[in-house]
Amino acid sequence: MEFWNNSYWSSINQIAFLAVVLMISNVIRRKVGFLRKSLLPTAVLAGFIVLFIKVSNILPEGFFQVSFMEVITFHTLAIGFIALALKSLSNQKKASKMVAVESGLVIVGTYVIQAVVGLIITITLTLTFFPNLITGAGMLLPMGFGQGPGPAANMGSVYETNVINPFIGGKAFGLSIASLGFVWACVGGVLYLNYLVKKKKLEVEDELVVTEVVTSHVVEEADEIPLSEAIDKFTVQICLVLIVYFTTFFFMKGFDYIILTGAFGDFGIESMRPLIWGFNFIWATLFALLFKRIFAKLRDMNIMQRRYPNDYMLNRIAGTVFDFMIIASISAINIADLERLWIPFIILTTVGGVVTFIYIRFICKRVYPDYELEATISMFGMLTGTASTxxxxxxxxxxxxxxxxxxxxxxxASSAIAFGFPLLMLVGLAYRSDQLAFITLGIVIVAFFVINIFLLRKRIFKRAVVTT
Known part of the structure; x- marks a missing residue:
């Protein structure tokens, strides 16, 4: 076995390279005053440094592989969500089913308003000045902003290879939207945070001050497995996460097998298949919640005497993979993709970004009044970039x-799959013809009003009572 062969070291070297840039970025952020005060996340800074290095062609040819960065982004997103879903924090225990439902509807509501804006813009542009565009291309806005580069690229490629109504440059267009979504998430989100600091609505925490004390009970509570015995406790956490992800893979593979048998026809292969694999983090979250429920039942039945998941360690796993996910996802952006269809692209992403921020700020203020800022900034970051941002x-x-x-x-994200999956299926219909694009626009407009009437039902009912 030739251990000196580069193939043995390629993946490790690229991960180590990201780690080096992350550490350098951390030093830069701490030492440079305006960066420290800017609230720019260290991982985001590291991502843009790697992107600059990639564009500058400084690295040896073949060392940095964009495809591997996409692999890191794809898997770490799901792993981080599994770690968060396995946690059993008190605020998770107290979270009602209605909170999960409302959070899912906020996410789907944002997808829908992005689809409405996207379709109105692309229908207008296609029928006027840009006949090389297609009317259904607006559905790539919620895919790029709401889902990220992977699903946007997949559906853009489907649009591009459509025999009846092909969208030339569809994959590049989808990737471009996802790329600028990161800019909206990172730059727009940071500018908003700095605005709040300037208005004294947000205080910047001094990084030199220790704000969290880690004591033994945090990592080893009375009803948990010991910190170290035959197997290390942190190893157990990693095993739990990977077991859940392994189960998720078999689920998606099984669904994929059904699709390939032709059970759903061409629609299954062209539209459902990319969504099944693109939503790996949602399936992973659902299985993590299922595993957590099984653990709880086993303890109630006294079959399992000790609690295996540890919240503190799962937080560390999530934090680590999210840091690497942010770097990898930003560094995978292809600047050349922004050179095509400039005017439609700029109009679509600008209007989409502004409308997304206005809607999320409006709805989070009413759905999450106790932590409006945290909900707004996290939802905006996720629904313009990815969950990582x-x-x-x-x-x-x-x-x-x-x-x-x-x-x-x-x-x-878990409950959004139930509400949003039927609507996201429209992504596979809108591009097929102008008529289907108009039908899709009508459906998403109706869906937007239905979703928001439910989310604002208490306020609407209260006003109705006061009026009468």
């Missing part, structure tokens, strides 16, 4: 996840 921004205002905002991302 949402968590990165959240950690600037809630570094120890003391509010339920992080849990809402997890629980919301």
């Amino acid at each position: 949402g968590v990165a921004l959240l950690r600037e205002v809630d570094p120890h996840f003391k509010t339920p905002a992080a849990n809402n991302l997890v629980l919301g």
Whole structure:
């Protein structure tokens, strides 16, 4: 076995490279005053440094592989969500099913308003000045902003290879939207945080002050497994996360097998398959919640005497993988993708970004009145970038996840699959013809009003009572 062969070291070297840049970025952020005060997450800074290095062609040819960065982003997103979902914090225990439902509807409501804005813009542009666009291309806005580079690239590729109504450059267009979504999440989110600091609505925590004391009970409570015995406790946490992810893989593989048998026809292969694999983090979260429920039942039946998941250690796993996910996802951006369809792209992403922020700020103020800021910044980060950017921004205002905002991302993403999956199926219909694009627009407009009537039902009912 030739251990000196580069193939043995390629993946490790790239991960080590990200680690080096992350540590350097941490030093830069701490030592440079305006960066420390800017609330720019260290991982985001590291991501843009790696992106600059990649564009500058400084690294040896073949050392940095964008495809491997996409792999890291794909898997760490799911692993981080599993770790958060396995936690049993008190605010998770107290979270009602209605909180999960409302969080899911906030997420789906944002997808829907992005779809409405996207379709209105692309229908208008296609029928006027840009006939090389397609009317259904607006559905790539919720895929790029709401889902991220992977699903946006998958669906853009489907649009591009459509025989009846092909969208030339569809994959690049989807990736471009996802790329600028990161800019909205990182730059826009940070600017908003700095605005709040300037208005004295947010205090910047001094990083030199220890705000959390780690004592023995945090990592070894009375009813938990010991910190170290035949197997290390941290090893157990990693095993639990990987077992859940392994189960998730077999579920997706089974679903994929059914699709490939032709059970859903061409629609299954062209539209459902990319969504099944693109939503790996949602399936992973659902299975993590299922495993947690099974653990609870086993303890109630006295079959399992000790608690295996540890909240503190699972937090550390989530924090670690999210840091690497942020770096990898930003560094995977292809600047060349922004060179095509500039005017539609700029109009679509600008209007989409502004509308997304206004809607999330409006709805979070009413759905999460006790932690409006944390909910707004985390939801905005997730629904313009990915869950990783949402968590990165959240950690600037809630570094120890003391509010339920992080849990809402997890629980919301889980329940969003039930509400949003039928609507996301429309992504596979809108591009097929102008008529289907108009039908899809009508459906998402109706869905938007239905979702928000439910979310604002208490206020609407209260006003109705007062009026009468």
